Every structure is written in C-alpha cells, then in structure tokens.
Amino acid sequence: MSFPLVAVLPGGIDDPAAPSGGNRYDREVLRRLAVSFLSVREEHVTGTWPRPAPSERKGLTAVLEAIGDGSTVLIDGLVAGGVPDLLEPHATRLRLAILVHLPLSDETGLSPDDAAELRALEGRSLHLAATVIATSTPAAHQITAMHGLTGVHVAPPGVDPAPLAEPSPGGGRLLNVASLTPRKGQDVLLAALAQLTDLTWTCTFAGAGRPPHTDLPGVRFPGPLTGDALDAAYANADLFVLPSRAETYGMVVTEALAHGVPVVASDVGGVPEALGSVNGEVPGRLVPPGDADALAATLREWLTDPGLRELWRERARARRETLTGWDETARRIGEILLGVEQ
Template identity: 70%
Template sequence: MNRPLYAVLPGGLDDPAAPSGGNRYDREVLRRLTATEHLLPGQWPRPALDDRQQLAAVLASVPDDAVVLLDGLVACGVPELLEPHAGRLRLAILVHLPLSDETGLPASTASSLRGYEYRALHLADAVVATSTPAARRVEELHGLTGVHAIPPGVDPAPLAPPSPTGNRLLNVASVTHRKGQDVLLAALDTISDLDWSCTVAGAGAFSGTVPDRVRFVGALAGDELDRAYANADLFVLPSRAETYGMVVTEALARGLPVVASDVGGVPEALGATPGGGIPGRLIRPDDPHALAGALRDWLTDPDLRARWRAGALARRETLTGWDETARSLGKVLETVNRSRREPR
C-alpha cells in the first residue's frame, strides 16, 4: 500500500537571504516526489531548528506507519524527540553534513553532536547522504551499513562565454569558515601582480580586509545568480569541508572550469571527462599557496585554459538532473514504505 510522505524540513527552507545547497536539495526532490505515484502527497512541516516543542508536536501529529523524511539538520541533534515515534513511524533521515563535521567546533561540542546523531540515525529505517564519500563517512562515524548515496542533480544552463584572458573568478558559497573565503583572499593576495577580478556571492559578511578587486555581493538567486555565472571564467571553491558541492556542478553546467579543495564529495561533483581528464584542478584544503599556484597557472597559461574549458564542456554533457536524484530517493522511500517492520 502507498502511504503519505511527510517531510520535516528546516524552517528557513525558502529564505532568499540564506540559500544553501541542502535547502535546494530538499526543495527539488520533494517537489518531484510528491508528484509521483510511489508516495502520496503529505505535509511539509517546517519547524525552526531550535524549536523542540514544535518538532515534538509535528511528529506526534503524523499518523501511525506513515513514511517520514527528516532533514538531518532538524532531526540529528534531537534523538530523544525521535525515540517515542521510532516504533510507529517509518523514518528516513537525509544527512547533508554530519553535525560534528562542521568546521571550527570545540572538541567537546563535536563529541556531543556525534553522540546525538549516532542515536538518531540508529532509529531510522533508512539513512541517505548526498555523495558517496559522505555516505561512507556517515557509516564510519556511526557504525552503520547501507547508507544510501544520492548526489544532487543540476539544472541545464546556458554556456558562459569566456573572456580572452580568463581573469574573472567566481565563488558562490555562504561566507563561513567552512567555505574558506579567507583562504581565497590569502591566495589572491599572493597573485596581486596579475590581472584578475573576483566575485564572492553568498550570505554572510567577511570580517577581514577585502582587496579592491574582490566584490562580496551577498546571496544571489534567480537571474542575478545566472548573470554572476555568465560573467565568470573560472569557478573557485576553497572549502574546508563539503559533502558534495552543488555549486561545482552548477558551474560545470555552464561550461566553467573549477578549482576546488579536494575534500568530501567535491571530487565526485567535479568528476572527469570521458577521456579521464579533470575539468579544472583539485587542491589541498586550507592551503592558500596551492590555490594561488592553481590560479596563477590558469591566468598565465592560455593552453591550460583551453584544456580546462574543453574538459568542462565534456563534463557538462555527462551531468545528471534532479529527476534522477528524485527517482533514486523515491526508490529508497518506496522500500521503506513497503518493508516489513521489525519490533523495536
């Protein structure tokens, strides 16, 4: 039998001032899932992340034996709220980033979050992560097997016309320690002898000194974000941690080569061309000198720019869309839907 799908999502899911890859993933797949025959449309309650009372009420309101997909940001830190319902609901938890893997956390905080998440994920009938490395990381952290890796899709996009010098750099990411904008600025400082400009598009404020040739333009969406990609030559993502890196495939969908940190799921997102080449370069994380070297090579070597652009165009042809992501998640939820429950 089909059961309604109830998706419990973060309260700021549609806040245009705070876009995130996790929110985009949730929106894109659930919009498609509720239009399929696998699962019937249910509710999308959106409790605030710190509103325990609201989340408890939401879970209590869901009918017995329903399938409930919970965003890990909402669920993984509150296993005590899930425990009363684990025996009567079919729970699937979507982990965008393990809670303890957020950068900059005190060791004691990371340890506490890891314990909460362990308890929460062991209550779930299915656990989903958004890349193959992320799935293996969740398994390693929490003694799990069978975590499903379901990477994000990407929308088709028009090609960004390249400039002759390739000197327009773009970073799209929330301005946080994890995303590494400080690493980017440190790298740019060492190549000040070269001609370049850099746009940083993301929510948040940078607290350090910003060079004249770097523009922090805030969070962009829709046509404004499309224009930012269209006016770029090279995409740069110096993150310290990423479960996937949706902006990498968004850049590749426009034919932009990518220089990015070799962390988490970023190599999976960057992928390879059919001939085995990489459409850009992976660098060590938290290493301004490695990033500066990659940028200097790009800006001073026309042949390298041509090779990377050709690689990006080839990789563009192999990207998959959100329909495939939704189908994969739908299969997992359908298995949860149809499985026989073990007593808890």
C-alpha cells in the same frame, strides 16, 4: 509509487536571504516527489538546529506527534541529528528516513567536546531511522564508519541545464558561491588572491553572511544570489573557485560545470565526485584544503597560461554533457522511500 509522504524540514528553507545547498536539495527533490506520490506534506520547524531551544524542541515534538502511525517521514538531518530523544518515542510507529547533508561534527569551528557530543547525538538519531540517505558516496562511507551503520543509501544532487558561459580573453573573472563561513574557506581564497596582485583578475564572492575584511582591489561581495542573478554570475565567470575546508558534495561545482565553467576546488569530501572527469580528464584541479599557497599557484597558472584555460574549458564542456538532473535525484530518493514502505 503512490503513498503519502511527510517531510520535516528546517524553517526558512525558502528564504532567499539565506540560500544553502541543503535547502536547495530539499526543495528540488520535494517538488519532484510531489508528482510521484499521492501527497507530500511539508512540516517546517523553526529552530537553532542542531541545538534547538526548549520551545523549538516542543514545536518538533508537536509535529511528530501529529503524524499518523505508519507514515513515512523524510526528515532533514540538520533537524534530526541533534535530538534523538525526541525521535525515539516515534521510531517504531513512524518510518523515519533521515537525509544527511553534512555530518554534524564536520561543521567548522566546533570545539572537540562539542564535535564529540554532536557526533554521539547524531549516531543515536541515525540508528533510530528505518533508512539513512547521504548526498555523496564519500559521505555515505564516512557516516557508515563513524556511526557503525549498514546500508546507507546515496542520492547525489542533480543540476539544472544551463547555457554555456562566454569566456573572457584573459580568464580573470573568478567566482565563489558559498555562505560566508569558515567552513567554506573564503579566507583561504583571499590569502591566495593577495599573492596575485601583479595579475589582472576580479573575484565575486556570492553568499550570505558577513564579508571578511579585505583591502584587495577587484573583490566583490554582492550577498546571496538566486534565480536570474545567480545565473548571470555563472554566465559571467571564467573560473569557479571553492576552497572549502569540508564539503559533503558541493552542488555549486556541478552548477558551474553546467555552464561549462572549469572549477578549482578543495580536495575534500564529495567534491571530487562532483567535479568528476571524462575519460580521466578533470575539468579543473583539486587542491589541498586550507593551502593558500597551492591555491595561489594554481590560480597563477590559470591566469598566465592560455593553453591551460582552453584545455580546462574543453574538459568542462565535456563534463557538462555527463551531468545528471534533479529528476534522477528525486527518482533515487523515491526508490529508497518506496523500499522503506515495503
């Protein structure tokens, strides 16, 4: 494949102070696509997406107007979803491919009216696209049903190879890597941990945002971690915990598994796909979202049962061998975009 690509991305994609799964996905894929395409031109549009201010709408309009007729344009769904009126003038002259990381109406904390409005706007935008790409199979099914689409493509995130973490005897080093937002459910994990004060554990919450108030000992909020610091956090973890209320895929799940670290996570969205299994054996456990009691019971079992810890570690190591890398994700995206060109 050898044709130019324009990628329209939210501003701040490379800001280490505000890492996100969507930004990481975009960056990893585009870095690899640049090897396959004659050229990949990135346009970063700053804005309060998906509800940009008037000046930010003008910025996106200027970017789109400057793209030549017939170009293939990969546009992040956070940017595209809320502005179908800005996309519409360009939908027939550009080949728009919209990459949906999270359906806009799935964001936690929206009022019913706001969720309905964003759902309607996103549906209009996606119907203007030549192709729509989701980052998990459940997300593709959801988008298809929600917006009456056909042919939504799937390109799950990859993961970088990583060395195995060295487990501690008691298994008490818990790790959560996620933005500190209601959707990620850190409040649920704190409520679960409050039921385990009779046991020995520590829990690191690595992510951008304001830490919730807690008086629990053994809890740490180091802020967002990237690079070597993030690798060290995984390397020093016994169990990864992701209590999200909504999650399209959960890239941090496969990052933990790449280190051989078992995972306890909410049974939502694409998380079961990310967690996976080998011969039907799951490297951890899925729990109902928002259920602090179920999460506490699972963590208590982990902390008090050495046999369970060893079993889950064996399964995590087996799952680690089946994980696919970012090269495969980029190859899949490239194939989809090549189909748009033809």
